[in-house]
Amino acid sequence: MLITRLGPTLETERLILRPPVAEDFEPYAQLLADEATARFIGGVQPRAVAWRGFLSVAGAWSMQGFSFFTVVEKASGQWVGRVGPWHPEGWPGTEVGWSLGAAFQGKGYATEAATAAIDFAFDHLGWSEVIHCIDPDNQASQAVAARLGSVNLRRAQMPPPIEISIDIWGQTKDQWQARRV
Numbered sequence: 001m002l003i004t005r006l007g008p009t010l011e012t013e014r015l016i017l018r019p020p021v022a023e024d025f026e027p028y029a030q031l032l033a034d035e036a037t038a039r040f041i042g043g044v045q046p047r048a049v050a051w052r053g054f055l056s057v058a059g060a061w062s063m064q065g066f067s068f069f070t071v072v073e074k075a076s077g078q079w080v081g082r083v084g085p086w087h088p089e090g091w092p093g094t095e096v097g098w099s100l101g102a103a104f105q106g107k108g109y110a111t112e113a114a115t116a117a118i119d120f121a122f123d124h125l126g127w128s129e130v131i132h133c134i135d136p137d138n139q140a141s142q143a144v145a146a147r148l149g150s151v152n153l154r155r156a157q158m159p160p161p162i163e164i165s166i167d168i169w170g171q172t173k174d175q176w177q178a179r180r181v
Contacts, residue, residue, distance in 0.1 A: 006061040008124070010069065010116045015109060017069035017083065017116055019061045024070045025054050027079035031101050040135040041099050042162060057082065066125055068097070071113045073104070080104040083113035085121045085130075090159035092168055093131040096121055098144065110144045118148065122173045131170035133158065145169040149179045 006019040020028075032038045032045040032053070045053065060067035068082040081100030087093070096117045098110045121127045132150055134141045142152075150169040158164050 006058075007066065007069075008120070010120060011074075012112050012116050014074055015080065015113050015116075016072045016074055017113055018072070019067070020054065020058050020070045020082075024079055025051065027101060028054050028082070031081065031099060034102060037099070037102050037105075040138040040141065056088075060086070060088070066121075069113070069117060071100070071109065073109075078104075080109055080113075083110065084117045085125060085127070092133065092156045092158070092166075093170065094121065094125075094127045094129060095133055096130045097132060098141070105140065110141075111147045114144065114148055118176060122176060127173065129170055129172045130176070131168050133166045134169055136165065136167050142167075142169070149175060 010017040029047050029050040032041075032050040033047070035044055038044045057068045064087070066085045068084040068086060071080040071083050072078065073080050079101070081098065081104060083098040083100075084096060086095045086097050096114055098114050100110055118130050121130055130150075131153070132141070132145045133156075134145060136155075148171075150171045153168045153170050156166055156168050158166055
C-alpha cells in the first residue's frame with residue numbers, strides 16, 4: 001500500500017483506489033448529473049452542488065484521514081466511481097459506501113472495491129463495524145451488500161439536509177473476518 005500526502009492507494013486485481021484529485025471532478029459531476037446513477041445517492045445535482053460535494057470528499061481526507069476513494073480501472077485508466085469509508089457528523093454509523101458510473105455497473109467492481117475499502121476501515125482505521133446506507137428500492141446495492149456479507153439491520157433516517165428513509169445494512173469486524181478465512 002502506497003501512502004500519499006492525502007491517503008493511501010489500494011490495489012485490487014482490476015482496480016486502483018486512491019484519494020481524489022482535481023481531474024476526477026468531471027466524471028464525478030457526470031455521475032451526479034445522470035438520473036440513473038444519481039437516483040439513490042441524493043438525486044441529480046447541478047455542477048456547483050457536485051463541486052461542493054467533491055470538495056467535501058477531498059476535505060474529509062485532510063480532516064479525518066479517510067474518505068471515499070476514487071476508483072480507477074487498471075486496464076483502461078478510466079474513472080469508475082467512488083467507494084470507501086465515510087462518517088461525517090450526524091451520520092448513522094461508520095459507512096463504507098459506493099457509487100459507480102453507469103458503464104461500470106454490473107461488473108463486480110463495487111464488491112471488489114468495497115472489499116478493499118472494508119479491509120482498510122477495519123485494519124487501518126480501527127473500525128469495529130461497517131454499515132451501508134441503502135435506499136430501500138436500490139436492489140443492486142442491496143445485492144452488493146449481501147455479497148459482502150452484510151445484512152439489513154434496521155430502517156433509519158439520513159441526517160439533514162437529506163432526511164430520507166434508508167435501510168442500514170452492515171456487519172461487525174468479527175463477522176467480516178470470519179467470512180474472510
